Amino acid sequence: MSFVTHLECANCGRHYPAGQPHNLCTDCQRPLWVRYDLDRVREVFPREALANRPADLWRYRELLPYADPENVVSLGETMTPILLAQRLGAELGLDNLVFKDESRLPTGSFKARGMAMAITMANEFGIQRVACPTAGNAGGAMAAYASRAGMESYVFMPDDTPVINIKETHLAGASVIRVNGLINDCGRLVGEGCQSMGWFDLSTLKEPYRIEGKKTMGLELAEQLDWELPDIILYPTGGGTGLIGMWKAFTELEAIGWLPGGKRPRMISCQSDGCAPIATAFEAGEKHAPPFENAHTVASGLRVPVAVGDFMILDAVRESGGCAVTAPESCIEAWMKRLARLEGLAVCPETAICMGVLDQLLANGTIRTSDRVLVFNTGGAMKYPDLIEEPTRHHDLGLPPDWKTLSGG
Numbered sequence: 031m032s033f034v035t036h037l038e039c040a041n042c043g044r045h046y047p048a049g050q051p052h053n054l055c056t057d058c059q060r061p062l063w064v065r066y067d068l069d070r071v072r073e074v075f076p077r078e079a080l081a082n083r084p085a086d087l088w089r090y091r092e093l094l095p096y097a098d099p100e101n102v103v104s105l106g107e108t109m110t111p112i113l114l115a116q117r118l119g120a121e122l123g124l125d126n127l128v129f130k131d132e133s134r135l136p137t138g139s140f141k142a143r144g145m146a147m148a149i150t151m152a153n154e155f156g157i158q159r160v161a162c163p164t165a166g167n168a169g170g171a172m173a174a175y176a177s178r179a180g181m182e183s184y185v186f187m188p189d190d191t192p193v194i195n196i197k198e199t200h201l202a203g204a205s206v207i208r209v210n211g212l213i214n215d216c217g218r219l220v221g222e223g224c225q226s227m228g229w230f231d232l233s234t235l236k237e238p239y240r241i242e243g244k245k246t247m248g249l250e251l252a253e254q255l256d257w258e259l260p261d262i263i264l265y266p267t268g269g270g271t272g273l274i275g276m277w278k279a280f281t282e283l284e285a286i287g288w289l290p291g292g293k294r295p296r297m298i299s300c301q302s303d304g305c306a307p308i309a310t311a312f313e314a315g316e317k318h319a320p321p322f323e324n325a326h327t328v329a330s331g332l333r334v335p336v337a338v339g340d341f342m343i344l345d346a347v348r349e350s351g352g353c354a355v356t357a358p359e360s361c362i363e364a365w366m367k368r369l370a371r372l373e374g375l376a377v378c379p380e381t382a383i384c385m386g387v388l389d390q391l392l393a394n395g396t397i398r399t400s401d402r403v404l405v406f407n408t409g410g411a412m413k414y415p416d417l418i419e420e421p422t423r424h425h426d427l428g429l430p431p432d433w434k435t436l437s438g439g
C-alpha cells in the first residue's frame with residue numbers, strides 16, 4: 031500500500047483519484063501534485079527507520095507513490111555523494127561550497143530519478159508503451175527504464191540534440207524520431223500520437239510521478255546534511271521538475287516533523303541567456319513565462335522555451351526567497367574546464383551555467399561568503415564531447431622524447 035490520498039491540480043485544485051494513470055488536469059491542462067496522508071506518514075515513519083535501509087532512493091518509500099514494491103523498476107540508483115569543493119571555495123571566498131554529483135546515476139544524469147519513478151508507476155498501472163520528447167538526457171533515461179520493465183518506448187528529439195543522447199536512446203531500444211524543431215514541437219507530436227499509437231505521455235510534468243522521483247534529491251540531501259538544509263541551492267532549470275520536486279520534498283519533510291529547525295534554502299533557478307523564460311518572468315514579476323523566442327544553448331537540458339510548470343517553478347523560487355538568474359552561454363566551457371582541473375569534477379554544461387550565476391550572486395552580495403552553498407551537478411561532462419577540448423601533444427615513436435616540454439597541463 032502507499033500513503034497517497036489523491037492527486038490535485040497545481041492550478042485549479044481539482045482532485046483526482048489515486049491508483050489510476052493521469053496526465054494533465056483535464057479542466058485546465060496544468061500539472062497534478064501527488065498528495066499523501068502526511069499525518070499518517072508522521073505516525074508510522076520515524077527518521078530512525080532509515081538506518082537499516084539500502085542507500086538508494088527507494089528508502090523513502092512512505093513518501094513515494096507506488097503501492098507494491100514488486101512493481102519497482104530499478105537500475106540500482108545510488109545515493110549520490112555531496113562533495114566539498116575546498117580549492118574552488120577558497121578561490122571564490124566561500125567557506126562551504128558543496129556539489130551534489132548526480133552524474134553517478136544510471137544513464138549518467140538525474141533524469142534517472144524521475145524516470146525510475148514514472149516507469150515504476152506506469153508498470154503498476156500495466157502500461158506497455160510510453161513516449162516523451164527530449165532535448166537531452168530524458169530520452170535515454172526513459173528508454174533504459176522502459177526496456178528494463180519490458181515496455182516499448184518512443185522518443186522525439188530535436189535534430190540538434192547532442193549526438194550521444196540520440197545514440198544512447200537508440201541503443202536502449204527506443205524508437206527515436208528526430209524532428210526539425212524544438213522540444214515543445216516534439217512534445218506536441220507526442221501528444222498528437224497518443225490516440226493512434228496508444229502510448230502513455232511521459233513528458234516533463236505532463237504525468238505526476240517524475241516530480242516524485244526528483245523529489246528524492248531533496249529528501250536525500252536533507253538526510254545527508256543531517257537535516258540541516260543548506261542556505262542556497264543552485265539548480266539548472268529546464269522544465270523545472272527538479273526544483274519543484276525538491277521544494278515539495280522540503281514541505282513534506284517539515285510536515286512530518288523531520289526538519290526541526292524549519293530553515294529552508296533559497297532556491298536559485300539558473301538558466302542560460304540563450305534560453306531564459308523563467309528568469310525573464312521572474313524579473314518581470316509574472317506568474318507565467320511567455321515562450322522564449324529563438325532559444326539556443328549548448329546546455330541542452332536547459333533548452334526548454336515553454337514550461338508547462340512555469341508557475342510552479344516561479345512559486346517555489348519566490349516562496350524560498352530565492353531568484354531566477356541567467357548566466358552567459360560564453361561561460362560554459364571555461365567553467366567545465368575550471369571545475370575539472372581544480373576539483374576533478376566533470377560537470378555538464380547545465381551546471382557550468384549555475385557557476386556563472388554563482389559568480390554574479392557573489393559579486394552583487396545576494397550570496398554571502400558565509401552561506402552554505404549547494405550546487406547540483408545534474409549530469410556528467412562526457413555526454414558533451416563537442417564542448418571538451420582535445421589535447422595537442424603527440425609523441426612520434428621515431429623521435430626521442432622531449433621531456434622538457436611535458437609539464438604544465
Ligand SMILES: *Cc1c(COP(=O)(O)O)cnc(C)c1O
Nearest residue numbers: 268269270271272331380408409
Ligand atoms: C533535464 C536536465 C536539466 C533540467 O532539469 P529540470 O528538472 O527539467 O529543470 C538540467 N541538467 C541536465 C543535465 C538535464 O538533463
